[in-house]
Amino acid sequence: MARDRGQPPKTDKATVVLNIRDENDNVPTIDIRKIGRIPLRDGVASVAEDVLVDTPIALVQVSDRDQGENGVVTCTVVGDVPFQLKPASEGEGEPQNKRKYFLHTSAPLDYEAVRDYNVVIVAVDSGSPSLSSNNSLLVRVGDTNDNPPVFSQAVLEVSFPENNLPGERVATVVATDADSGKNAEITYSLEASPLSSEAPGGIFSIDPDSGDVSVLAVLDREQRDTYEFQIAMTMSHASCRTCSLSM
Ligand SMILES: [Ca+2]
Ligand SMILES: [Ca+2]
Ligand SMILES: [Ca+2]
Ligand SMILES: [Ca+2]
DSSP: EEESSSOOEEEEOOEEEEOOOOOOOOOOEEEEEBTTTBEEEEEEEEEEEOOOHHHHHHEEEOSSSSSSGOOOOEEEEEESOOOEEEEEOTTHHHHHHHEEEEEEOOOOOOTOOOEEEEEEEEEESSSSSEEEEEEEEEEEEEEOOOOEEEESSEEEEOOOSSSOOTTTTTEEEEEEEOOOOOGOEEEEEEEETTTOOOOGGGEEEOOTTOEEEEEOOOTTTOOOOOOOOEEEOOOOOOOEEEEEEEO
8 A cells, every 4th residue: 555645645555466486396206116016125126037028117106296387297217228118197187297107128138148227217397497306226137047058068079098997087067057046057967879879877977066977887998999978957947958978
């Protein structure tokens, strides 16, 4: 109100309408949650290396307390990782300042190549200036038995003097397996060569753990000068590959 100092005073009134404009004063928040059967604890998701491409591994919820453009959030995965965000719903009625995404695998995983990914998600609002925040998820890739054991040599030729002592070691076979733990434990055994029907068991034995091949009998070159047999590897729920040993 305005009043002059005359007598009697005259006055006038004006109304001030204060519109409170929304300031962009809230940063977007990112919430990462467990989804489906993928375990997620303390920011760590465990994903087996054999999951199909496009498997959802976590639910990502972004929200912003501002209104209008100040609360419209876009969300992306940072850097070159085999994970991608996809909107969880195309819902028209969804509030713009609250969105859900699935974090998907976007390429095959391989435990033997990369065991951990730090997946950083950034959310940016559309305010001016815009505000952003980030959150991250550690994806721990789990081993599956996707590699067969491989002998260092497919054919091993050994010459060994006759008149040996029974039980003497004649060779050691070595196989490697790119997997880990049980998936890489190898057990060795002897098999007849496909060329002969004779079982090597009576003359030779192999240590299932070390791969040491020993001769049980005394060899006599005048009686026989070559022996050929195969060594097989067996693993827990795995394939079996052979290597030929000829003497
Ligand atoms: Ca905001
Ligand atoms: Ca692999
Ligand atoms: Ca593996
Ligand atoms: Ca294996």
